[in-house]
Amino acid sequence: MPRVSKIAESPPHAVEQALARLGRNIRTARLRRKLSRSELGDRIGLSRYVMGDIERGKPTTAVAGYVGALWALGLLRQFDELADPDLDLEGKTLESARSPSTAPKRRAYDDDF
Amino acid sequence: MPRVSKIAESPPHAVEQALARLGRNIRTARLRRKLSRSELGDRIGLSRYVMGDIERGKPTTAVAGYVGALWALGLLRQFDELADPDLDLEGKTLESARSPSTAPKRRAYDDDF
DNA sequence: ACAATTTGTTGATTTAAACGATCATAAAAA
């Protein structure tokens, strides 16, 4: 992205590592399926060059490329749990601490549907 | 990204949905932590505008922005499991089916280190 | 009520992401 953002230009190690790992994982999944970068790229409308960028974990590449690759490989399921509010214990704690909540606990029939 | 890739311009529903959900989850986590877009953006070197793009799940935004946001919110852990080869049952099956593997099973001492 | 903060929107500017073409190298298949 033009006017390259700081986060994309020199990401924290953790971010760099996370992207590198994701790229490697995508590559592994692609090879297991006997696909070339061009072939996988064709399926999601990306050139082989960008597919290479993705497998290298390039930070400036559009997110759609990464997610599209996961989708084309049938690996999108785990993605949906990313930052799932229900799994964000830290955030839930902060939120509940903010509202002292003198309100009574939800009754059982609230769980009906 | 200039020359807008097909996948970014009009992503499959599944990809669009996945990004939209991730954006919502990031927003939820940010609000729980009582941060404004500007504040969160400052921590990762992104303008409030791009933070808005991320929360809307814009497909053309650099992946580093998304991952950086997760990092700044302390939600990077689950990301590392994305497309984990060990969890890719489909891929593992394909791979093992390819090499009939007449080779004997690895001995136990191979697990030493 | 008022003030302050947050977010939405628009327009202009800068800059590099993605593309295609080409050649080199590496690996796989014939």
Place this chain on the structure above:
DNA sequence: TTTTTATGATCGTTTAAATCAACAAATTGT
């Protein structure tokens, strides 16, 4: 072996991503 096929590397072109500034609207706090 030879012949594909896959990937790496560089260059030039196109186009919009990311930024900033300014103002409006909505939200929140006092």
